Amino acid sequence: MAADFRFHAVAGPLPLRRLAEAAGIALPEGTGERLFSGVATLQSAGPEDVSFLESRRWLPSLRESRAGAVVLAEANAHAVPDGAVALVAPAPVLAFARIATLLHPPQSARGTRHPTAVVGEGVTLGEGCEIGPYAVVEDGAVLGARCIIGPHAHVGAHVVLGAECRVMSHVTVTHCIAGDRVTLNPGARIGSEGFGFATTREGEHVTVPQLGRVILGDDVEVGANTCIDRGSGNDTVIGAGSRLDDLVMIGHNVRLGRGCVIVGQAGISGSTTLGDFVVVAAQAGISGHLNIGAKARVGAKSGVINDVPAGMDVFGFPAMPAREGLRVAAAMRKLGRSKAAARMPETKSD
Amino acid sequence: MAADFRFHAVAGPLPLRRLAEAAGIALPEGTGERLFSGVATLQSAGPEDVSFLESRRWLPSLRESRAGAVVLAEANAHAVPDGAVALVAPAPVLAFARIATLLHPPQSARGTRHPTAVVGEGVTLGEGCEIGPYAVVEDGAVLGARCIIGPHAHVGAHVVLGAECRVMSHVTVTHCIAGDRVTLNPGARIGSEGFGFATTREGEHVTVPQLGRVILGDDVEVGANTCIDRGSGNDTVIGAGSRLDDLVMIGHNVRLGRGCVIVGQAGISGSTTLGDFVVVAAQAGISGHLNIGAKARVGAKSGVINDVPAGMDVFGFPAMPAREGLRVAAAMRKLGRSKAAARMPETKSD
């Protein structure tokens, strides 16, 4: 499907030459001046659209596509229909991302300040910031150039945001120092009070004041309704370039290295440290006070209760080296089908 | 407990005849003109309340109830105390739902527009819409008749809502085309940027522009703080009549058929398709790019990593046919209690 122009900006038409340059693609001769106005799926693309072959399973769609140009791996270039330009790239998704960004650029700050925005005393607004309706920016906050603060966003007192940050609608960000180009999707909660208390002998829970901050590196992206609690004494730190999906929970004092990826509904408990480029798949959980080494990967729904060495893939609950975890999973599958299990009485629980 | 009139509307008193008609119930002679003003639990109901027997385990409460009328299955009608009317229905919950809706109708749109609401240029407001305080409806949005837009709700530019939609407080809905009678509960995030990026060899994550939309069919209901990301190129689609509970996550390009039920904290990864009437229980997860056939059911906390045929119940992680999954669960229970396991050294993890 082509992008719905009601919802997505269109920058084109642009000559293929410019698109290919941005993506580092060598063009077949004589195609550089052809004009393109959008991107679209193979099925819906027309002659002015750039499309994209994600995997071999879509080769039949490629053969019937009316797209004007198609980004793909060299091995699949043979299947591009006549009249369409093959845009051969070693990393097709990456090349497509760069082309699509040129044709459908993200909204940039309009330099406007809605009359209903409440901006406190001593706030520093960088050049060209856009402040949406009913946004609240409290006293002493510092915003870099060209930030976008969405409708109803709440930027707490003395928060620091770098340049070109996007704080989408209904975000709460307090007790936070953020770098450049940070994106906080709708409803993200940054800097809330962590879950810190001590319990008396009588069972009363007494709050331990949560006196730290949240530090977000450059280019961090945080998904919708995701929560990152502020540190209790040290800071909670999300390394540059890390991406968090929706409904993720990050406990107090957690430290993520650079470029980490935390998929939807995963959770990381307090004071755990992740090295650079760690991947945590959907609905996984990591206990508190652990060390997860750089480039480790945690499988979906896994529960990590011990340190993980750098570079290791883990899976299962309790999480174990992925090969072992997959073996256990296979054994469970086999057990489910076995006659021995069938004979087992379905024991009643206590 | 009877409904607290501070929080819930009361439409009665209404004659039993009208209530029975709405529920398709045949009344004992001479009871049709009795007046009822509310619904209440068996324990708290009085002579003007309709109550409801959910299961046989509450028969003792039924026998002592002071309710004026009780909805129940035929098999339990014998236990209705003297003076109470037995409202016998083949599907008692359904009948009770219809009666309760008549006596305590949901709030309908008041046709008012709070002076603080920000309504952009070119917005179409259908007849009788109610727009709450600090709601923001951006340029070009189209709202059908009698929509309710709650306090602080954010309806993005060019969003289309059908008639009688309810967008509760603090909802963000952008990049979305919705049918009639759609309910978005507080804090739901519809149309946020999905988790789409490509990674360079150096580990930099580059956003793939998310150029699709969210399509919500008629009568879709979305729970509090649930997130439905917009498509990346195709659309994310929620079929008519589907219901999503709180804190659910729906990834980009997911397609749900009609009447699906997704229970709290479940998650569905990108590009997976569910047929009609699929049920996904609480905290379950479904991997991306899968097909889940119509009327399949996924058990609580299960993790689905393969296609599921239509009509199949699956359970466990990895999810397997429910009978097998339950066998595995029973085997685990047995293993926990066995002496063999007790002798096993508690191995240390790596």
Place this chain on the structure above:
Amino acid sequence: MAADFRFHAVAGPLPLRRLAEAAGIALPEGTGERLFSGVATLQSAGPEDVSFLESRRWLPSLRESRAGAVVLAEANAHAVPDGAVALVAPAPVLAFARIATLLHPPQSARGTRHPTAVVGEGVTLGEGCEIGPYAVVEDGAVLGARCIIGPHAHVGAHVVLGAECRVMSHVTVTHCIAGDRVTLNPGARIGSEGFGFATTREGEHVTVPQLGRVILGDDVEVGANTCIDRGSGNDTVIGAGSRLDDLVMIGHNVRLGRGCVIVGQAGISGSTTLGDFVVVAAQAGISGHLNIGAKARVGAKSGVINDVPAGMDVFGFPAMPAREGLRVAAAMRKLGRSKAAARMPETKSD
């Protein structure tokens, strides 16, 4: 790290005598008049900071700390460096909590009402309440003394809040009666419509009106983006002193006793009852209509499908007595490493 004074209040300097009194600590002679201005970690503390030894593993940091005083257990007092005061406490975290609260007190209500706040008809505001920008307090709500209502918070019609409640930014609270000192962190959703419907033979889901309320006891704390649905007929009840972490889901009619602790991303299905002081760890789930006895503890990621007796620890899915659950976990670890499992063919799923 010392608390960043941009984000955290500083009440000091205060004499050690006052801090020790609050924490019930006996001071070494001659130290009571020393002045302290904040708390800080062992590594970053200076002579005017009180620090804290959480466990023996930080003894090396203690020996090198420049802190002026350190809260710790008697067994570790020998390691306090010269010049620092050993603040020996039987429950060091608790003592530290009390000291830190004196030095960095939580924000109290300023008695101001932002001109943009919308306060409906018949609202009762207790003495000294603080109402933030764009807060909406609907008709008939009753707020006790010194409540703080944050930016964009939405307090629904006829909601009752006790004294000194904190309703943080972007909270929705409707259909709710709350006690004193209740804290609702940003984005919490209290009182939303629960997941209640009946399904016709044709697959249509018909809403069962959700006619109950949410009752929050004194000192309840609710985490960011956590959802507590209102009851369907009875109420949803959270007992006094209970604490819920972020992204927790509480279904309709759930009843929690006093002092319960529900950790991040856990979920409790409808109509389940928890006794006093129950602990539910992260990402655990409890099925509906169960009874969990007082002081029971549910392990992380566990799935409880049966009643749990008072005082029992359970673990696993299905949850079983913790000793058995840990045995199963250990057996799985062993299975993953075993040659027998290695020989097993990795069965393909259906």
